[in-house]
Amino acid sequence: MDRRSFLGCGAAGLAAATFAPSLAFAKAATDKRFLFVIQRGAADGLAILAPTGDPALARLRPLIGFEGGSRIDPFFTLHPALKATAALHAAKQALFVHAVASPYRDRSHFDGQNVLETGGALPYRLRDGWMNRLVATMPDDPHAIAFAPTIPPVLRGAANVTSYAPSKLPDAGADLMLRVGDLYGADPQLGPLWNQALAARAQAGDLASGKGAAAAGALAAKMMAGANGARIGMIETDGWDTHSGQKARLGAQLSGLDGLLAAFQAGLGADWRNTLVIVATEFGRTAAENGTGGTDHGTGSVAWLLGGAVRGGRVLADWPGLGASQLYEGRDLKPTHALDAVIATALAQHFGQDPARLAAALFPDTGARPLAEQFV
Helix, strand or coil: CCCCCCCCCHHHHHHHHHCCCCCCCCCCCCCCEEEEEEECCCCCHHHHEECCCCCHHHHHCCCCCCCCCEECCCCCEECCCCHHHHHHHHCCCEEEEEEEECCCCCCCHHHHHHHHHHCCCCCCCCCCCHHHHHHHHCCCCCCEEEECCCCCHHHCCCCCEEECCCCCCCCCCHHHHHHHHHHHCCCCCHHHHHHHHHHHHHHHCCHHHCCHHHHHHHHHHHHHCCCCCCCEEEEEECCCCCCCCHHHHHHHHHHHHHHHHHHHHHHHHHHHHHEEEEEEECCCEECCCCCCCCCCECCCEEEEEECCCCCCCEEECCCCCCCCCCCECCCECCCCEEHHHHHHHHHHHHHCCCHHHHHHHHCCCCCCCCCCCCCC
16 A cells, blocks of 8 residues: 555554545655636626626626626626636636637536546546546656545546545544554554554644635645645545525635635645646536526536736637627527636746647647637
């Protein structure tokens, strides 16, 4: 059992159940950090970053539009719930790519998320995930971790990764910890594993009691900060499928995500300057609102790039328009940017890799080509 494995037996199993797995990492070969945040459920890019300069938007959405927000350029307005994100944009540490999509063009959540995570051209065509393939391209061990109960498809594969989620079980008392330590401390196999688990617990702090999105951001920062922190991380967020009551629901979702990102930035401290965060969803939502105050499954959405390493303060959009003849299949925002190309280009620039070679490694099935745009 190596230093990256879950502790699965004896005292080690108790440690894993009550706090963290063995995450006492050695210093990685790079100081660069990368966090991928997935928005499961198809997030509405037309509400997250509204094209308020397009006259068709108000006609398509008379009831679910928002008031206020941050006008981040003459054409686009950021949702009012995204206060910390707006501050990052003002500091030139946030960049948005609008009218973006994966190669997937149907509207199944399961299939769309599989394409997004595996990086394939079609659902279930590839078995491993593009983040796992990223790990395999990097020297030594960059320490990749999913902040989830199990390893999501985007991180599955041959490269060594792990996952961690705070336990729902009550925390072990100090007396129990001392007794178990005395019992296994001299064991040549279990003793070191127990000590690694205790080190991970000290690193993570009292994470099991944390609640909400901000706690998830703080957890990720604790595990990724410092010389021995993980360099690659992934967070799952749910609840973006806003078929009804979207105005209130999406505001709450975005407020939570905004808090998550703010907590992650604060927790990283000086390491934020070497960090890239990408936020993406499996597909967008319909341009027009439906009869229940929501939107249905669509196509194009918006990708977010944030971090101290990002050349931000911009929106990249080859805007297709929201007129009836401009919509994809007469109903959706038409994609004009390929999400796989955005991801591959940004990661190649961030980690100093050859863009064409990395694009072929991460997305071998899609023919993704690097972009000329400088993201970091």
